[in-house]
Amino acid sequence: IPFHPDFFYRLDDPSNPTKVQFKLVGFDWTEKDIHELLPAVDFRSDDIGPSSHRNGVGVPLIGLRYRGEDDLPGTFYPPVCAFPVTALSILPEEYDLEATEGRDMIHLVNPWNEESLKVGALEVPVEADLSTPLNYMLKDTGFNSDIWKGFIGKDASLMGAVFLIQPHRAGRIPIVLCHGLLSSPGPWETLINGLLDDPWIRQTYEFWFMQYPTGRGWAYSRAHLPFT
DSSP, rough: OOOOTTSOOOOOTTTEEEEEEEEEEEEESOGGGGOOOEEEEGGGGGGGGGOEOOOOEEEEEEEEEEEEETOOOOOOOOOOEEEEEEEEEEOOSSSTTTTTTTEEEEEEETTTSSEEEEEETTTEEEEOOOOHHHHHHHSSTTOOOOOOOHTTTTTTOOOOEEEEOOOOOOOOOEEEEEOOOTTTTTGGHHHHHHHHHHHHHHHHEEEEEOOTTTSSSSHHHHHHHHHH
16 A cells, blocks of 8 residues: 555445545654555564564554665665554544535554554554564565675675664663674564563664674674674
8 A cells, every 4th residue: 555645545435435534643753754654464474473562443554764865874774674554544523514625633652652542532452463564674675685795705795783662762772783694684584573562662772683694704794793
């Protein structure tokens, strides 16, 4: 589902197409950071192992942010950053009877930060799939593509990097995950899924993935990592 916040989007109901608006709830991302939305159900995998999932209302999505040339130095996001989004359609409390088109609102909620959403007088639990976006990023966006090149040292362009999976928030304690020889951030997935189930951990800590060419020696990689 291509997403762009500057336009209304049409939900293709053949009998009653409707224009809608989007509203971000609980994100440290801005609207310009969300470049595409994918249905999480289409990418769920049985090999994830322990997963972080909460029942509630809404449709779990994978939000994608593609790194661009205008990214500032020190942004620390991977080329493709995937993160959880939950979409809820909430009808307005009042309608403009003279309006010629509907203006229903789709709330795009960050289930990492928000476990519920206030709708009128009710507090509604938000459905959450925190594991599928992480699995999509680690398995389907190239994180593992340079393991052998980095080990045999054939590609001089490969250097160390550190990636965030959520925007940095002042006060959160960084957990830097460093993989070993002939490896990648992928093996940390099970640990992260277990930790994500705890809302206190999500609010108190943030996860940084270290990635480096493992065949070049620690001193070389350390010299190219941004904060070592």
